[in-house]
Amino acid sequence: MNDIRRTILWVIFGFSMVLLWDQWQIHNGHKATFFPKVETQAKAAATPASAASAGPAAVPSASVTPVAPGQVPASVSTTPAAAHERIEVSTDVLKLSFDTEGGSLVRSEFTRHADMADAKKPFVLFDESRDRVYVAQTGLIGGNFPSHKAVMQVSGERSLKDGQNELTVRFESAPVNGVKLVKTYTLQRGSYAIGVKHEVVNTGSAAVSPQLYMQLVRDGNKPAGESSFYSTFTGPAVYTEAKKYNKVEFSDIEKNKAEIDKTSTNGYVAMVQHYFASAWLLGEGIARENFVRKVDNNLYAVGMITPVGEVAPGQSKAVENKLFVGPQEEKMLEALAPGLDLLKDYGWLAMLAKPLFWLLDKLFGVLQNWGWSIMALVLLLKIAFYWLNAKAYASMAKMKAINPKIMEMRERLKNDPQKMQQEMMKIYRDEKVNPMGGCFPIMIQIPVFIALYWVLLSTVEMRNAPWTGWIHDLSAPDPYFILPLVMTLTTLLQTALNPAPPDPMQAKMMWIMPLMFSVMFFFFPSGLVLYWITNNVLSIAQQWIINTRMGVPPQFNLPKFK
Numbered sequence: 001m002n003d004i005r006r007t008i009l010w011v012i013f014g015f016s017m018v019l020l021w022d023q024w025q026i027h028n029g030h031k032a033t034f035f036p037k038v039e040t041q042a043k044a045a046a047t048p049a050s051a052a053s054a055g056p057a058a059v060p061s062a063s064v065t066p067v068a069p070g071q072v073p074a075s076v077s078t079t080p081a082a083a084h085e086r087i088e089v090s091t092d093v094l095k096l097s098f099d100t101e102g103g104s105l106v107r108s109e110f111t112r113h114a115d116m117a118d119a120k121k122p123f124v125l126f127d128e129s130r131d132r133v134y135v136a137q138t139g140l141i142g143g144n145f146p147s148h149k150a151v152m153q154v155s156g157e158r159s160l161k162d163g164q165n166e167l168t169v170r171f172e173s174a175p176v177n178g179v180k181l182v183k184t185y186t187l188q189r190g191s192y193a194i195g196v197k198h199e200v201v202n203t204g205s206a207a208v209s210p211q212l213y214m215q216l217v218r219d220g221n222k223p224a225g226e227s228s229f230y231s232t233f234t235g236p237a238v239y240t241e242a243k244k245y246n247k248v249e250f251s252d253i254e255k256n257k258a259e260i261d262k263t264s265t266n267g268y269v270a271m272v273q274h275y276f277a278s279a280w281l282l283g284e285g286i287a288r289e290n291f292v293r294k295v296d297n298n299l300y301a302v303g304m305i306t307p308v309g310e311v312a313p314g315q316s317k318a319v320e321n322k323l324f325v326g327p328q329e330e331k332m333l334e335a336l337a338p339g340l341d342l343l344k345d346y347g348w349l350a351m352l353a354k355p356l357f358w359l360l361d362k363l364f365g366v367l368q369n370w371g372w373s374i375m376a377l378v379l380l381l382k383i384a385f386y387w388l389n390a391k392a393y394a395s396m397a398k399m400k401a402i403n404p405k406i407m408e409m410r411e412r413l414k415n416d417p418q419k420m421q422q423e424m425m426k427i428y429r430d431e432k433v434n435p436m437g438g439c440f441p442i443m444i445q446i447p448v449f450i451a452l453y454w455v456l457l458s459t460v461e462m463r464n465a466p467w468t469g470w471i472h473d474l475s476a477p478d479p480y481f482i483l484p485l486v487m488t489l490t491t492l493l494q495t496a497l498n499p500a501p502p503d504p505m506q507a508k509m510m511w512i513m514p515l516m517f518s519v520m521f522f523f524f525p526s527g528l529v530l531y532w533i534t535n536n537v538l539s540i541a542q543q544w545i546i547n548t549r550m551g552v553p554p555q556f557n558l559p560k561f562k
Contacts, residue, residue: 084151089169091160091187094325095122102148103171103183105136105194108325110276114464116225116476125276125325133299134218134271136278136323138183138198140210141305146173146181165189178204179311185323192326193281193336200308201316209310212319214280215303216271217295220250223273229523230457232274233345236292236302240267245342247272248292253300258292269302270324270343275460275475277343280304281322281336327460330357344458352451360455370474371467374456374527378534381452382542385445389542398433449535456527467530474527481522483529488518490536497543 084101090111097107108126115121126134139147146152152171160167171183180203186195198212222234236248240261248258261267265287270279280303282288288306295301311317324336328344346353359380363373382389405427413420427433456462462474470480478484491514521529 087154087158087169089158089167089185089187091167091191092189093192094187096126096187096325098154098169098171098185099128100152100154100171102137102139102150103152103154103185104138104148105185105323105325110192110326113276113327113460116463119464123276125278132219132221134216134278136214136216136280136325138196138212138214140179140181140200140308141213142210143179143208144177145179145208145210146176150174150176150181152181152183160187160189175201175203177208178202178206178313179208179210192324192332194323194325195320196323197318197320198308199316199318200311202311202313205313207310207312210308211305212308213303213305214269214282214321214323215301216269216278216280217299217301218271220298220300226274227523229520232457234273235271236300237270237272237343238267238290238292238302239270239339239342240264240290241338245339247345248302250300253292253294260290260292262290264288264290266338268337268340269304271302272343272345275458275463276327277324278326279324279337279340279343281324281340282306282319283321284338286319327463328458329460330354331361344460346451346454346458349447349451349454352448353455356448356452357455357459360459364461369467370459370462370465370527371471371530374474374531375534377452378531379538381448382535382538385448386542388444389539390546394546395433398431402427402431402433452531453528456531457525462525462527467526471526471530474530475525477523478526478529483526483533484518484522484524487521487529487533487536488515490533490540491518494536494540494543497540497547 084099086106087098087100089096089098093110093112095109095111096105098104099106105126106128107124109122109124111122113123115123126136128135137148139145139150141147150173152173154169154171156169157167158169166186166188169185169187171185173181180201182197182199182201184195184197184199186197188195196214200208200210200212202208216236220235226232226234233247235250236253237245238248238260239245242264243261246260248260252258266284267290268279268281269290270277282304286306288304290302290304292300292302306319308317308319322336324333324340326332330341330344333341333343342350356377360373360377363376364370367373367376406424409423409427410420413423464472465474466472467474470482471478492511495511495514521532
């Protein structure tokens with residue numbers, strides 16, 4: 001009876017730890033790992049033209065009520081929109097679509113990253129269609145000035161030619177109240193960072209002091225193909241040196257609970273999803289006001305506002321910044337701006353995860369295959385933790401050696417639980433066996449393997465990366481479920497090598513829990529499953545060797561479900 005109570009308490013304790021882990025994830029701005037909430041948000045039904053006008057800075061090109069400096073207008077003009085068109089610009093890594101209405105970036109395709117659903121198509125991040133809205137917009141506020149609703153004239157080249165390292169596209173608005181806005185986008189070969197220059201030209205007779213806003217607007221829907229068995233963050237993020245990296249849930253914006261550093265002279269604003277991100281980057285030392293807000297039904301914005309300064313008649317002033325639109329490649333992000341590498345989210349174990357990725361990347365540099373690199377990394381970790389694991393398996397081997405004595409004692413004293421407990425503790429004491437000795441060395445390693453889990457889940461380089469044979473994408477589940485089956489078998493084999501608990505109920509739980517755990521891996525990325533298989537196989541080999549050395553012949557303790 002005591003054993004049954006103990007088993008129930010262990011199950012409750014284990015389940016409580018899972019719940020606590022989930023709450024810790026939520027507390028630190030992550031989605032829940034095991035029990036993600038399904039957000040039921042209405043899909044944006046806006047047409048391409050109307051969706052763009054729904055942003056928080058949706059300033060009409062004419063007949064607009066002036067707003068106070070620092071306040072991004074949210075109203076839309078009823079004046080019919082002027083004619084505008086889409087302009088396509090391409091480099092070796094990007095294919096972009098700009099709208100001459102405001103010179104906004106309304107579509108981005110990555111030529112080196114394929115779509116998950118159709119590998120023949122490039123991955124699309126920015127988009128403005130009936131199903132999705134995700135755009136980058138800029139404009140002027142502080143008066144009736146050109147905004148992202150002002151129709152602009154475009155000039156410049158449309159594609160990066162062989163031997164050419166950069167191209168520029170220029171959008172120029174007509175004067176509005178004596179103020180003209182000129183946007184110049186500079187794209188470079190091999191780069192996902194776009195240089196953006198905003199030039200304010202005063203063609204009027206009075207000085208003006210406009211402010212420049214830069215924002216990313218997207219719907220609140222999860223990216224297509226998001227897994228139900230593990231969760232990654234989708235939404236705005238704001239980074240400043242004072243508050244560091246701060247993710248904001250769409251639900252917090254809805255409830256006006258978003259907590260960000262609203263004023264700063266450094267940092268960036270971003271929109272993040274699994275593997276990819278966009279961010280507005282402004283130079284260090286430039287004052288800016290950061291904001292997140294809901295702008296329409298299921299549309300949200302994150303952005304910044306910076307003063308241009310006073311522009312005298314006949315004069316002009318320029319603000320230069322960058323727009324990053326691309327994959328979360330860690331080394332590239334680190335080189336672009338301080339803290340930008342945090343877009344690749346490792347959670348609270350970043351201190352462990354970053355060196356693990358560094359080592360994984362070095363292994364890839366040698367092996368040129370992410371699958372073999374994963375296996376090599378797990379091997380190195382096993383070597384590093386060899387003595388800890390040896391202590392754990394040695395303790396298990398001792399437990400297995402005295403198991404027949406304990407089973408005989410339990411049968412003999414099954415009607416006297418109190419005497420049975422005393423006798424069991426005496427056996428442990430006489431044989432110098434700690435029943436928890438096999439747990440503590442393994443528990444020490446758990447944070448490292450959780451960190452490695454996040455590394456493998458977050459690394460965009462594994463997206464569409466093959467391993468061998470039938471595994472053509474380490475970021476996708478095994479199409480034939482071969483790896484999950486192997487993982488399940490190795491998990492059960494490892495369980496069978498462990499000493500059977502004296503209590504029959506505990507022995508059954510030892511087999512049920514791994515089976516339940518293995519089911520999730522049928523839907524996990526192949527890279528994660530490969531990592532777990534490698535860990536299991538190496539653990540089995542080490543356990544077998546240590547048992548043999550200690551004179552405890554390895555044997556399989558099969559379950560007895562009666």
